Amino acid sequence: MNRRRERISFRFSARSRFAACLVATADGALAPGWWDLDGTPHYREGLPEETTATQVLPAEDGGLLRLRGAAGSGRHLLLLSRPAPAGTTAAGTPPAGLRHPFQEESLAVEARGLRLVPGGPRGTLALAVETAHDGRTRIWxxxxxxxxxxxxxxxPGRVTALLPLDGTGCRYATDLEGPDGYRPVSLDLCEGRWHALPSPAQGRVHRLLLSAPASGLLLTASDPGDGRLRIARATLGDRPRLDFPERLNSLDGAVLPLAADPAGEQVALRVSRGARARLFLYDVAADRTWPAALPPGAFHPVAGWSAGGLRVVYATPARPAGLVTVADTAAHENPSGISQAASNTPDAPGTPHAPTEWFATPSGRFEAVRTGDWRTAPTVVVALHGGPEDHWTLGHDPVLARLSEAGAAVVAPNQRGSTGYGRAHAEAIHGAWGVPDLADIRFLVRTLTEQRPPGAEAPVLLGTSYGGFLALLAVCADPYAWARCAVIAPFLSARGLHERSSPAVRALIDRHGLGEPPDDDLGPRDVERLAHRVRVPLLALHGCDDPVVPVEETRRLHRALAAADGQERAPHDCLPIAGAGHHPLQERGGAGLTDRLVSFLTAGPLDRRRTIAPPELTVADAAVRHRRSSAVFGHITHDERTPP
Structure with missing residues (x-):
């Protein structure tokens, strides 16, 4: 089957003339690819020598920067590639195996927390932001x-995005972390100094979102004094003020500004509501919004707007992420060869998009992305997302797409604990990992089973990272509700992960709170303690170099399952993947692992008539005795594929 190639880690140059990404080869290796979007249309591709941790960034002179680093080591290799004079190709995907010669420079760098940012004064390719363990930052x-x-x-502290304040590349605004949280500051890279920006009288600036130096536009996430965040137009000079445009703030959903046009008169907005996202355009002077000509899908939080038009990174469940030029946004005819947006408007009749479905529970309801008909398909896969501060969208997941191709239906729930549905939904699992979210998954499997034909195979489980932890708990709680279970980079308990993981993961757990064990039959949510209840075939994949969840978690799972083995146990296979990180399916050799995973999940029913069922358990929903987390809710994702 001729599949579209997977692309990740999209970035744009400072003026959006160039774009770059990492593109997967047939065996799962990653190669850098980049486009000249507004000049003579070219697409170039390098050798497949990268990993998901590689940062790519195109420079405005046509070169490509790559930053490779070993997680936590502080050692990086910075490379600058420039195409050789011959061997370029027209825009688009080159034939398989086609590569282009490059001239390269390299530099070994010793630094912690290094990330590449587009921009900089004349003579600068880009900026590099270095953040030390104590939070102090240097901008190179x-x-x-x-x-x-x-x-x-x-x-003296961490910074967020660097937003240009003029066309020289010298002056930037950013949020600087201090004792009382973040505050906006102005940087002058040419003078080598910075100063805090004065606070407006009309409210408080929480985050800087987007700037357009041509018009002086600066959008911020602010509140006018009532604690409710809105998008504001900020003037941060001698007379600072905030204006809260009424129509901009009346959009239904979570609004993220993506890019401004070269004149700073229009802004592209991603508007997310649950699993769905739509693209809107905003006229700043008229305070007017309208939907762009793209169906609902997933829009990555990077975009570029140049004279050639607005380019967004767009995906649907059936379409991998790729660059799309939005219709009627170019100052001249589009020469880039990048696909144009469809002319139909969101939700118009005939618009192709994957459906979502809401499932009611005694404690409320939750949304799930679904592909195929789970009522009639021979195999139903319940896919649990990681994070846990994450949620399924109408984006493309290569594993779920492969399962659909194999004839399986997929139900991907955004159970309690998922982001995108309000604070109460996300914070339901604070201090209670594996309690309300497990209750939702248990109710979901009962609903799916009751509405499938008699004798149909039970649903199968797939979980990654936190989703792997939740999937393992689900097969321990209801061993005979499931047919099989596959997990990728799972952990076994919150307390164990807190003891054995990185500082960033420990900080996430501290923000959520460990809480007290729930007062129910299942007890502490520790898979190592509950492994004797597993009755389904189980496959676990884990990268040996995983910087997020140590591979020791899967090794401990293997030992616990082996200790419980006996005549009544189902087979299990725990595979450490040498050289792989947190996303082993998206790295070299990932294609073979994906084939194995899909074959395992769609293998058909297992005869378990001789096995003895463990006793039924009463498992808590949300009414559990645990300490309320005192931590402020924050958003951290453990997906390294798109660097900040």
């Missing part, structure tokens, strides 16, 4: 001939 200028980092600007 990346220069070439020879490739080097120079002119660091030190700052």
């Amino acid at each position: 200028r990346v220069r070439s001939a020879p490739l080097r980092l120079s002119d660091p600007l030190p700052l």
Whole structure:
């Protein structure tokens, strides 16, 4: 089957003339690819030598920066690639195996928390933001001939995005972390100094979102004094003020500004509501919004708007992420060869998009993305997302797409604990990992089973990271409700992960709170303790170099299952993947692992007539005795595929 190639980690150059990404080869390896969007249309592709941790960033002179690093080591390799004079190709995907010769410079860098940012003064390829363990930051200028980092600007705390304030590449605004949280500051990279921006009288600025130097536009997430976040137009000079456009703030959903046009007069907005996202355009002067000509889907939080038009990174369950030029946004005819947006408007009749379905429970309801008909399909896969501060969208997941191709139906729930549905839904699992979310999954499997034909195979489970933890708990709680279970990079308990994981993961657990064990039959949510209840065939895949969830978690799972083995146990296979990280299916050799995973999940019913069922359990929903987390809710994702 001729599949579209998977692309991840999209970035745009400072003026959006160039775009870059990592593109998967047939065996799952990753190669850098980049486009000249507004000039003579070219697409170029390098050798498949990258990993999901590689950062790619195109420079405005047509070069490509790549930053490779080993997680937690502080050692990086910075590379600058420029295409050789011959061997380019027209825009689009080159034939399989076609590669282009490059001229390269490289630089070994010792630094913690290094990330590449587009921009910088004249003579600068990009900026590099270095954040030390204590939070102190240095902003470097990346220069070439020879490739080097120079002119660091030190700052006393962490920073968020760098938003340009003028066309020189010298002045930027950013949010600087301090004792009382983040505050907006102005940086002057040419002068090597910074200063805090004065606070407006009309409210408080919580985050800077987007700037357009041509018009002086600066959008912020602010509140006018009532604690409710809105999008504001900020003037942060000698007379700072905030204006809250009425129509901009009346959009139904979570609004994220993606890009401004070159004149700073229009802004592209991603508007998300649950699993669905839509693209809107906003006229700043008229305070008017209208939907762009794209069906609902998933829009990555990066976009570029140049004279050639607005380019967004768009995906649907059936379409991998790719660049799309939005119709009627170009100042001239589009020469890039990038696909144009469909002319139909969102939700118009005949618009192709994957459906979602709501499932009611005694405690409320939750939304699920679904493909295929779970009532009649021979195999139904319940896919649990990681995070846990994450949720399924109408984006493309290569594993779920492969399962659909194999004839399976997929139900991907956004149970309690998922983001995108309000604070109460997301915070339901604070101090209670594996309690309300497990209750939702148990109710879901009962609903699916009751509405399938008599004798149909039980649903199968697939979970990644936190979803792997939740999937393992589900097969321990209801061993005979499921046919099989596959997990990728799972952990066994919140307490165990807190003891054995990285500082970033421990900080996430601390924000949520460990809580007290629930007062129910299942007891502490520790898969190692409950492994004797597993009665289904189980496949676990885990990268040996996983920087998020240590591979020791899967090794402990294997030992616990082996200790419980006996005549009544189902087979299990726990595979550590040498050289792989947190996303082993998206790295070299991932294609073979995906084939094995899909074959396992769609293998058909297992005869378990001789096995003895463990006793039924009464498992808590949300009414459990645990300490309320005192931590402030924050958003952290463990998906390294798109660097900040």
